[in-house]
Amino acid sequence: MPERPAIILDCDPGHDDAIAMVVAARHTELVGITTVAGNAPLARTTRNALIIRDLLGIDAPVHQGSARPLLLEAHAAPEVHGATGLDGADLPEPSGPPASTDAVAFLVDTCRAREGLWLVPTGPLTNIALALRQAPDLRRRIAGISLMGGGTFGNWSPVAEFNVWADPHAAAIVFDAGAPLMMCGLDLTHRFQATAERIDRIRSAPGRLAAVLADLLDFFSAAYIGRHHHMEGAAVHDPCAVLAVTHPALFESEERHVAVETTGQLTRGMTVIDRRDLRSVPPPNCRVMTSIDADAGFDVIVEAIRTRSAAGAPADAEVVR
Ligand code: BDR
Ligand code: CA
Numbered sequence: 137m138p139e140r141p142a143i144i145l146d147c148d149p150g151h152d153d154a155i156a157m158v159v160a161a162r163h164t165e166l167v168g169i170t171t172v173a174g175n176a177p178l179a180r181t182t183r184n185a186l187i188i189r190d191l192l193g194i195d196a197p198v199h200q201g202s203a204r205p206l207l208l209e210a211h212a213a214p215e216v217h218g219a220t221g222l223d224g225a226d227l228p229e230p231s232g233p234p235a236s237t238d239a240v241a242f243l244v245d246t247c248r249a250r251e252g253l254w255l256v257p258t259g260p261l262t263n264i265a266l267a268l269r270q271a272p273d274l275r276r277r278i279a280g281i282s283l284m285g286g287g288t289f290g291n292w293s294p295v296a297e298f299n300v301w302a303d304p305h306a307a308a309i310v311f312d313a314g315a316p317l318m319m320c321g322l323d324l325t326h327r328f329q330a331t332a333e334r335i336d337r338i339r340s341a342p343g344r345l346a347a348v349l350a351d352l353l354d355f356f357s358a359a360y361i362g363r364h365h366h367m368e369g370a371a372v373h374d375p376c377a378v379l380a381v382t383h384p385a386l387f388e389s390e391e392r393h394v395a396v397e398t399t400g401q402l403t404r405g406m407t408v409i410d411r412r413d414l415r416s417v418p419p420p421n422c423r424v425m426t427s428i429d430a431d432a433g434f435d436v437i438v439e440a441i442r443t444r445s446a447a448g449a450p451a452d453a454e455v456v457r
Pocket of ligand 1: 153
């Protein structure tokens with residue numbers, strides 16, 4: 137793995153997507169950020185990506201992508217992320233519009249111009265599926281796809297995780313594409329929680345970015361604690377997909393065959409992970425990340441926030457509403 141792998145982050149910010157952006161800004165060559173409808177409608181996720189990009193003080197282009205899933209209606213998650221997708225902090229206006237409104241063209245053109253990119257989707261897989269369908273050669277040109285999604289249990293239904301549930305047809309295309317695939321699912325991310333102590337460490341860092349992210353995580357954790365019996369903070373899902381590329385030693389994993397249920401009446405968006413010990417199971421198509429060293433992973437996040445926050449505006453900078 138190169139020291140700073142080149143990635144395109146495909147996201148729907150989203151509180152944990154914002155944390156994924158920070159880790160990507162610190163530890164990757166962030167070639168671009170593409171947005172998709174998911175946690176909030178597309179205009180909001182794009183706006184949020186632009187705002188966080190600005191707070192990070194980086195110049196990665198933001199390209200707006202798909203407003204709705206391939207076949208189904210869009211469905212946001214205001215109960216987890218608020219109506220804006222990033223409730224909980226005073227946020228500045230974005231510095232300008234996205235670089236384009238054709239994220240799929242950006243994905244295809246960039247992966248064709250440059251071999252060895254990682255695609256890191258942390259939202260519904262609509263953009264990635266459209267790019268792979270338009271340009272099947274991409275699967276051989278990219279280093280791989282490291283996605284947040286799926287698991288052996290659900291958060292949006294008893295068996296389905298939100299990103300895969302939101303666009304199961306796109307997820308099925310991605311899992312069937314034959315590209316190198318890594319998956320950080322709920323089994324792992326639910327053990328990666330923004331506890332009060334971890335949020336305090338972020339808040340104690342100087343600079344505006346750290347203050348904003350601490351406020352966002354307070355909101356996100358309150359939503360999780362309010363909705364669950366047994367959580368000490370929000371599951372910080374999305375940076376795990378970046379960390380799987382940048383810090384693979386933090387993870388344990390298994391090669392498995394994973395298929396996506398697209399039609400089940402009760403099982404829409406279920407990732408069917410074949411864990412049978414039989415010799416006759418289908419060959420693996422995915423490296424399923426099964427555990428993460430959560431303390432060490434959060435150390436990486438806190439250090440990334442400290443570094444990027446120090447490079448940006450001070451915490452008491454004027455907020456434009
Ligand atoms: C996923 O859904 C969203 O709420 C998060 O941003 C994450 O990508 C977790 O199911
Ligand atoms: Ca997300």
